[in-house]
Amino acid sequence: MKAVVFAYRNVGVRCLKVLLARGFDIALVVTHEDNPQETIWFESVSSLCRQRGIPFIAPADPATPELQAQVAALQPDFIFSFYYRHMLPVALLAQARHGAFNMHGSLLPKYRGRVPINWAVLHGETTTGATLHEMAAKPDAGAIVAQTAVPILPDDTAYEVFGKVVVAAEQTLWNVLPAMLAGKTPKLPNDLSQGSYFGGRKPADGEIDWNQPAQRVYNLFRAVAPPYPGAWSIIKDHTFVIEKAYLSDNLIENLPANLPRGLAVVDNRIVGVCGDGRALLINELLADGKTVTPEALQNILL
Known part of the structure; x- marks a missing residue:
C-alpha cells in the first residue's frame, strides 16, 4: 500500500x-x-x-x-x-x-x-x-x-x-x-x-492567578511545565517561572496564617500561597531566567 x-x-x-x-x-x-x-x-x-x-x-x-x-x-x-x-x-x-x-x-x-x-x-x-x-x-x-x-x-x-x-x-x-x-x-x-x-495556547496563558485554589494553580504548572514556556508571575518587576513544584500539605508544615497570596519563603523553602490558603512547594524557581534561592527571593520580597 x-x-x-x-x-x-x-x-x-x-x-x-x-x-x-x-x-x-x-x-x-x-x-x-x-x-x-x-x-x-x-x-x-x-x-x-x-x-x-x-x-x-x-x-x-x-x-x-x-x-x-x-x-x-x-x-x-x-x-x-x-x-x-x-x-x-x-x-x-x-x-x-x-x-x-x-x-x-x-x-x-x-x-x-x-x-x-x-x-x-x-x-x-x-x-x-x-x-x-x-x-x-x-x-x-x-x-x-x-x-x-x-x-x-x-x-x-x-x-x-x-x-x-x-x-x-x-x-x-x-x-x-x-x-x-x-x-x-x-x-x-x-x-x-x-x-x-x-484552541491553541500562548506563553501569556501561563500567568498565575494566585487567587485561584491551589489545585488549579498546580494544574496550570503541570500543563505548561518545561519544556513548555512555564507558569509565571511578575512580582516587583521580576518575572518568576516555576520549574519544579509539588502540591502536598504534608510537605509544608507551620504555614503561617494570613500569608499574602503569591510567592513566599517559609522555613527556608519557597512556596506559592493560593486563594484557598493552601500552598505549592516550589522546588525550583527562576527569576528573570536565573535560578533563585529562598534567600534571594526573600530579599526581593522585602
Missing part, C-alpha cells in the same frame, strides 16, 4: 516507523520547518526521512494547488496526518483511494482542537489517550477508527503525559492497520455534542 504522510514531532516519527514496519510504501512525507523561536525538544521527522531515504517536503501552506497536484500524481492508497499542524483541505484528502486519517492526542470527542494534552492536564483530567480518526472538513470530527487510553497521574506534567500519548499513538496505529489493509477499517461514532473543542 502506498501512503502520503503529513507528520511532525514524536508522534509523527513513531507512527511513520509503524507504517514502515507494516510494509507501507511511503511515497512522500510533508512536514514542517522547525521554528527557530520555538524550543525544539521533540524528535525530527525530516531526520528520519533522510535516514530512510524517504522523499519529504516542508511547504509553508499545504492548501496549494501545486501540492494537491503532487499528491494526486502519486495516487496514494492512504493519506495519514500524525501531529501535522495544519488542517488539510477536503480536496486533498479525496486523493486517497482508501481514506485519509489523523492521529489526535486525546480520547475523542473530548479535547478536539489544539494542544489537547496540555488542556487535559490543565482541567485535571485523570485519563487521556490517542485517537485515529477519519479526516473531515471540521477538525477532529470524522469517524473514530481506534483509540488507546493512558492515565494522567496526579503529579504528571504535560510533557510526561505526552510521552505516554506517543506510545498510545504507536499502539493504536499498529493494532488497527491489519484491518485497514484488509479493507475493514472500523468507523465508530464521533459524537461532537459529547465532546469539547479548544
Whole structure:
C-alpha cells in the first residue's frame, strides 16, 4: 500500500516507523520547518526521512494547488496526518483511494482542537489517550477508527503525559492497520455534542492567578511545565517561572496564617500561597531566567 504522510514531532516519527514496519510504501512525507523561536525538544521527522531515504517536503501552506497536484500524481492508497499542524483541505484528502486519517492526542470527542494534552492536564483530567480518526472538513470530527487510553497521574506534567500519548499513538496505529489493509477499517461514532473543542495556547496563558485554589494553580504548572514556556508571575518587576513544584500539605508544615497570596519563603523553602490558603512547594524557581534561592527571593520580597 502506498501512503502520503503529513507528520511532525514524536508522534509523527513513531507512527511513520509503524507504517514502515507494516510494509507501507511511503511515497512522500510533508512536514514542517522547525521554528527557530520555538524550543525544539521533540524528535525530527525530516531526520528520519533522510535516514530512510524517504522523499519529504516542508511547504509553508499545504492548501496549494501545486501540492494537491503532487499528491494526486502519486495516487496514494492512504493519506495519514500524525501531529501535522495544519488542517488539510477536503480536496486533498479525496486523493486517497482508501481514506485519509489523523492521529489526535486525546480520547475523542473530548479535547478536539489544539494542544489537547496540555488542556487535559490543565482541567485535571485523570485519563487521556490517542485517537485515529477519519479526516473531515471540521477538525477532529470524522469517524473514530481506534483509540488507546493512558492515565494522567496526579503529579504528571504535560510533557510526561505526552510521552505516554506517543506510545498510545504507536499502539493504536499498529493494532488497527491489519484491518485497514484488509479493507475493514472500523468507523465508530464521533459524537461532537459529547465532546469539547479548544484552541491553541500562548506563553501569556501561563500567568498565575494566585487567587485561584491551589489545585488549579498546580494544574496550570503541570500543563505548561518545561519544556513548555512555564507558569509565571511578575512580582516587583521580576518575572518568576516555576520549574519544579509539588502540591502536598504534608510537605509544608507551620504555614503561617494570613500569608499574602503569591510567592513566599517559609522555613527556608519557597512556596506559592493560593486563594484557598493552601500552598505549592516550589522546588525550583527562576527569576528573570536565573535560578533563585529562598534567600534571594526573600530579599526581593522585602
